[in-house]
Amino acid sequence: MEGAYMREIRSVERTYGSMNSTKQELIAVAIPEFGKHGFEAVGTRAIAEQAGAALSAIAYHFGSKHGLYLACAEHIAERLATALSQVDYERGEPKDKAEAIALCKSIVDAMCRIMTSPESEAWSLFIVREQQNPTDALSLIGKHTIDPVFKTLGHCIAICRPELREDERITLAALLFGMPTVMRNARAGLARQFGVEDLEPVHHRLFEQQIGSLVEKALDC
Amino acid sequence: MEGAYMREIRSVERTYGSMNSTKQELIAVAIPEFGKHGFEAVGTRAIAEQAGAALSAIAYHFGSKHGLYLACAEHIAERLATALSQVDYERGEPKDKAEAIALCKSIVDAMCRIMTSPESEAWSLFIVREQQNPTDALSLIGKHTIDPVFKTLGHCIAICRPELREDERITLAALLFGMPTVMRNARAGLARQFGVEDLEPVHHRLFEQQIGSLVEKALDC
DNA sequence: GTCTATACTACGATAGAC
DNA sequence: GTCTATCGTAGTATAGAC
Numbered sequence: 001m002e003g004a005y006m007r008e009i010r011s012v013e014r015t016y017g018s019m020n021s022t023k024q025e026l027i028a029v030a031i032p033e034f035g036k037h038g039f040e041a042v043g044t045r046a047i048a049e050q051a052g053a054a055l056s057a058i059a060y061h062f063g064s065k066h067g068l069y070l071a072c073a074e075h076i077a078e079r080l081a082t083a084l085s086q087v088d089y090e091r092g093e094p095k096d097k098a099e100a101i102a103l104c105k106s107i108v109d110a111m112c113r114i115m116t117s118p119e120s121e122a123w124s125l126f127i128v129r130e131q132q133n134p135t136d137a138l139s140l141i142g143k144h145t146i147d148p149v150f151k152t153l154g155h156c157i158a159i160c161r162p163e164l165r166e167d168e169r170i171t172l173a174a175l176l177f178g179m180p181t182v183m184r185n186a187r188a189g190l191a192r193q194f195g196v197e198d199l200e201p202v203h204h205r206l207f208e209q210q211i212g213s214l215v216e217k218a219l220d221c
Numbered sequence: 222m223e224g225a226y227m228r229e230i231r232s233v234e235r236t237y238g239s240m241n242s243t244k245q246e247l248i249a250v251a252i253p254e255f256g257k258h259g260f261e262a263v264g265t266r267a268i269a270e271q272a273g274a275a276l277s278a279i280a281y282h283f284g285s286k287h288g289l290y291l292a293c294a295e296h297i298a299e300r301l302a303t304a305l306s307q308v309d310y311e312r313g314e315p316k317d318k319a320e321a322i323a324l325c326k327s328i329v330d331a332m333c334r335i336m337t338s339p340e341s342e343a344w345s346l347f348i349v350r351e352q353q354n355p356t357d358a359l360s361l362i363g364k365h366t367i368d369p370v371f372k373t374l375g376h377c378i379a380i381c382r383p384e385l386r387e388d389e390r391i392t393l394a395a396l397l398f399g400m401p402t403v404m405r406n407a408r409a410g411l412a413r414q415f416g417v418e419d420l421e422p423v424h425h426r427l428f429e430q431q432i433g434s435l436v437e438k439a440l441d442c
Numbered sequence: 443g444t445c446t447a448t449a450c451t452a453c454g455a456t457a458g459a460c
Numbered sequence: 461g462t463c464t465a466t467c468g469t470a471g472t473a474t475a476g477a478c
Binding site: 458 | 470
Binding site: 264265266276277279280285286 | 470471472473474475
């Protein structure tokens, strides 16, 4: 569907930059940097240089370093929303236990993929870091995308484990939802346990399997 | 047991400083600051001021800001080791499945307590943060205290779930061990779900319960 | 062992030329 | 829209008095 013409346009955009290429380049560079080292640890000069832009470009496009950070957060929130919405809408309301379990597994699976896919590696780090010490707007933005999924998870748990109170359901939902983040947060420690430099796709698969079976056990009581 | 004499000594120590009171005060101030805001975000001037010491005291006692950070890590590693060793040694080798499950639960419970106790709140934040982007010496120090516990966990899992391969056991151990950290890492998001400003002891108890039952389900297949 | 004073570097933000 | 140049502030580190 994509002819040579469009490919050329895109190539030109990449090479010489049109529209807001600097703006987008700054965001593209900043996300992995903020994710890896944290907001304060990253300097505006380093970001600008890596993006091939002048220091003042940050102030021009985003007002301040913090503005750039927020722009990164918004960019990630959009991507995350689309990644999670795929799961939500391909299935209807779960009617019985089996459907509820399947839906939960697909949600947790989606989280696993988000946390492990190399494409999204940069911003999964960003999210985890921000989740740990939430700043103003970002937590609000992020929650707009996470809340509906969380609600669905709670609904499924209510179907599978009707004996649980609401606060117990919330707690369980948080645990299931949070498990995929364990492999992100404890990454360095885990790599040591496996005797490798860094986690590989094989280990991600192992995690997905174990998490999946744990979700089943948690719901099929 | 503490007479006026000792109280006076202590008062003198506080006021004029003897031995290494400034040194210890600097560590005591730095741990929660580094934990809350991260290494780069915390200023040496702020730490010194809060500790009632001069800026140069940091350079004198620890060589540099990074030296202070390492000293904090060592201090925490000691405390963590004692907190976890209580669990390890009060029980012998687990001989049957029931004993293994009980030992696992006590380990995970200990982690929960470490993650939630107000006393250790400051350094649980520090640990989680460091675990996320590990720096030189600290990860080595921390692992010396965590590895034995992790090994015990793997041993218990081998007893309960003999059908699992070694890499699967490691994965499961990491998940069980990591669950208590979920409530730390996702703290802000969780508080929103519960509709409170910050997590309260009630919520911590809820987590401990749900985690406990999840551990049982994971092992009692 | 702890303080004051200071040198040096790097940061974020801004002004103004093109 | 992007650059260069510069301002004020803050961080680390050191020298020297007490």
